[in-house]
Amino acid sequence: MGEFGGYAIPAGTNWLPPLYLLHRHPGFWSEPERFLPERFAPGREGARARFAHMPFAAGPRHCVGESLALYEMLMHLYKLARHYHLRHVPDQPLELEAQLNLRTRHPLHMKLERR
Numbered sequence: 333m334g335e336f337g338g339y340a341i342p343a344g345t346n347w348l349p350p351l352y353l354l355h356r357h358p359g360f361w362s363e364p365e366r367f368l369p370e371r372f373a374p375g376r377e378g379a380r381a382r383f384a385h386m387p388f389a390a391g392p393r394h395c396v397g398e399s400l401a402l403y404e405m406l407m408h409l410y411k412l413a414r415h416y417h418l419r420h421v422p423d424q425p426l427e428l429e430a431q432l433n434l435r436t437r438h439p440l441h442m443k444l445e446r447r
């Protein structure tokens with residue numbers, strides 16, 4: 333039996349911190365709902381609590397695919413954005429779903445237009 337924040341956690345329990353809430357917690361982030369990519373600019377790491385941002389979890393069981401995932405995302409964006417404008421096709425309601433990671437509830441269709 334373990335304990336977290338006053339709650340007893342039986343051995344063998346699958347437990348994941350609510351990353352969606354953590355990443356929007358006003359105690360850790362100013363203007364948490366705003367899209368401010370400069371929060372993640374190099375050198376800004378020290379401006380926030382150490383574990384305030386952990387999309388790949390943390391500790392000995394953190395995501396083994398983290399480097400691959402970051403590289404893949406960078407490459408997809410780089411390869412696509414160089415050649416195409418991406419336009420959202422609003423044929424589905426745009427709703428977010430917080431699972432292990434944050435995703436859209438419905439498919440997010442995009443139209444590619446060559447630059």
Ligand code: HEM
Nearest residue numbers: 347348387388389392393394395396397398400401432433
């Ligand atoms: C954006 C992409 C990804 C995100 C946000 C993500 C996130 C996470 C998180 C939060 C965990 C911890 C789960 C837990 O504690 O129960 C995890 C574990 C894991 N991830 Fe990822 N992941 C991503 C991509 C990948 C990729 C590309 C791979 C493999 C090629 C991968 C392989 C794994 C494995 C094997 C674990 C379990 C590690 C362990 O239990 O020791 N992930 N991931």
